[in-house]
Amino acid sequence: DGGITQSPKYLFRKEGQNVTLSCEQNLNHDAMYWYRQDPGQGLRLIYYSQIVNDFQKGDIAEGYSVSREKKESFPLTVTSAQKNPTAFYLCASGEAANTGELFFGEGSRLTVL
Amino acid sequence: SQQGEEDPQALSIQEGENATMNCSYKTSINNLQWYRQNSGRGLVHLILIRSNEREKHSGRLRVTLDTSKKSSSLLITASRAADTASYFCAPRASTLTFGKGTMLLVSP
Numbered sequence: 001d002g003g004i005t006q007s008p009k010y011l012f013r014k015e016g017q018n019v020t021l022s023c024e025q026n027l028n029h030d031a032m033y034w035y036r037q038d039p040g041q042g043l044r045l046i047y048y049s050q051i052v053n054d055f056q057k058g059d060i061a062e063g064y065s066v067s068r069e070k071k072e073s074f075p076l077t078v079t080s081a082q083k084n085p086t087a088f089y090l091c092a093s094g095e096a097a098n099t100g101e102l103f104f105g106e107g108s109r110l111t112v113l
Numbered sequence: 114s115q116q117g118e119e120d121p122q123a124l125s126i127q128e129g130e131n132a133t134m135n136c137s138y139k140t141s142i143n144n145l146q147w148y149r150q151n152s153g154r155g156l157v158h159l160i161l162i163r164s165n166e167r168e169k170h171s172g173r174l175r176v177t178l179d180t181s182k183k184s185s186s187l188l189i190t191a192s193r194a195a196d197t198a199s200y201f202c203a204p205r206a207s208t209l210t211f212g213k214g215t216m217l218l219v220s221p
Contacts, residue, residue, distance in 0.1 A: 106155045
């Protein structure tokens with residue numbers, strides 16, 4: 001089945017540890033996105049990539065890093081520099097920037113203890 | 114960055130009633146999209162309306178767009194308990210940004 005897969009669904013980490021969230025899509029989409037969702041805050045854009053080997057910062061990129069080595073994959077690393085990393089992280093993909101709809105994964109819930 | 118603001122923040126209705134949610138935004142857009150999110154899940158695309166369109170229908174959904182007022186509305190007719198979810202509008206300029214959503218509760 002075509003779709004977008006995030007893993008893991010739940011993740012617990014200690015403070016000061018880096019953690020990488022996986023996002024894979026088999027929809028042949030050029031664009032991929034990472035959003036963060038906090039209660040009462042809606043979704044905020046962390047990073048996005050419109051093409052392989054290129055990505056741009058979103059509104060809240062500090063403390064996060066990404067890579068786009070393959071079209072299918074857009075992993076997000078939450079570094080120890082992120083002051084408040086506990087959140088629900090959503091990955092999405094779309095056919096092209098500036099136009100159509102996004103397809104979302106089921107999310108990864110990160111809890112930092 | 115461009116972001117939609119949904120109103121009301123929460124809406125509680127009975128099955129069979131209609132639900133109307135509103136969205137306002139601030140700058141020019143290419144299109145505006147509505148998404149739905151069940152608790153703890155990813156977002157699901159509902160409908161897209163282009164900046165040159167005024168109204169669009171999809172099943173029980175009706176979306177309007179008024180670019181002069183920079184506003185949109187989503188109407189769900191004959192609501193069902195399964196419509197209980199959060200609904201987000203997403204104005205599309207260079208990227209797609211989301212507001213805080215409207216939490217809809219439909220009681221049997």
